[in-house]
Amino acid sequence: MQKAWYYEEYGPKEVLKLGDFPLPTPQHDQLLVQVRAAALNPIDSKRRERPIFPSDFPAVPGCDMAGIVVAKGMSVTKFNTGDEVYGNIQDFNAEGKLKQLGALAEFIVVEESLIAKKPKNISFEEAASLPLAVQTAIEGFKTAGFKTGQTIFIVGGAGGVGTLVIQLAKHFYGASHVVATTSTPKVEFVKELGADKVIDYRKTKYKDIEEKFDVLYDTIGDCKNSFVVAKDNAPIVDITWPPSHPRAIYSSLTVCGEILEKLKPFIESGKLKAQIDPTGPYKFKDVIEAFRYLETGRARGKVVISAFPYTESTRCHFI
DSSP, rough: OOEEEBBSSOOSSSGGGEEEOOOOOOTEEEEEEEEEEEEEOOOHHHHHOOOOSSSOOBBBOHHHEEEEEEEOTTTTOOOTTTTTEEOOOTTTTTTSSSBBBOSBBBBEEGGGEEEEEETTTHHHHHHSHHHHHHHHEEEEEEEHHHHHEEEEEETTTSSSSSSHHHHHHTSSSSOOOOEEEEOGGGGGHHHTTTTTTTETTTTTGGGGGOOOEEEESSSOHHHHHHHBBBBBBBEEEEEESSSSSSSEEOOOOOHHHHHHHHHHHHHTTTSOOOOOTTOOEEEEGGGHHHHHTTTTTSSSSEHHHHHOOOOOHHHHHOO
């Protein structure tokens, strides 16, 4: 057995329990990974609150993880035991139910197609903060049909996805002008990410912004108001469901390790940097507190869990 956080009914964060959970066995195309860090996402709270995706109970939450390969299936060719890897282990586009065993456990199993080798210059915590958010961010650019030299207006520049959209716009997609919104305390933080201009939404309303943009990228679901900054016929991307304006296009994500591999040079060069909320990383025993903070909607970057238990008795199981 291993230690994991799980829930046996839908509800608030208080339904989560810390206890024993069966150790998984990798299938032919899977790896068994010792989790060293995990990140929380809004989808983890939504899945726990109501049955938006089919899954069996007891369910262990968590999509994003970084860790060390300890065993692998016979069909796995890209990874070996001892490799440091990271990825989003829940493929929301796959047929059937999501994995019952999510990332908030000592050990998880994951298909080799969903993960990548961890860049050597970042920590497990930084790596765990990236997968789902960066996959979501990239999908939005694809949805918009973004072209080099275009201008972009980003709603929610300090969040888990927004921080990456800013960096990708500047260093990966070649945007000519990047503007992002945030609250007063986070203005300097968003500037440091690379935004050419930062709009403090507490001081400036969308209707007062004279410039119009080639792409509106809304990460918080406010396009019912933010749409006014988009040029006529400009794509409006909304990563929340359902979009709040009829012109908006919903953008989800593609879960695969290949996306993470393509970003490796940008991560290793420092052009794309993981952003962990300064209240963390949270310890494994403090997962409920981490969810409490995530659900305030005030996180700056990602909420990350570290210091997984990984007991000596469990370690001996793999020797």
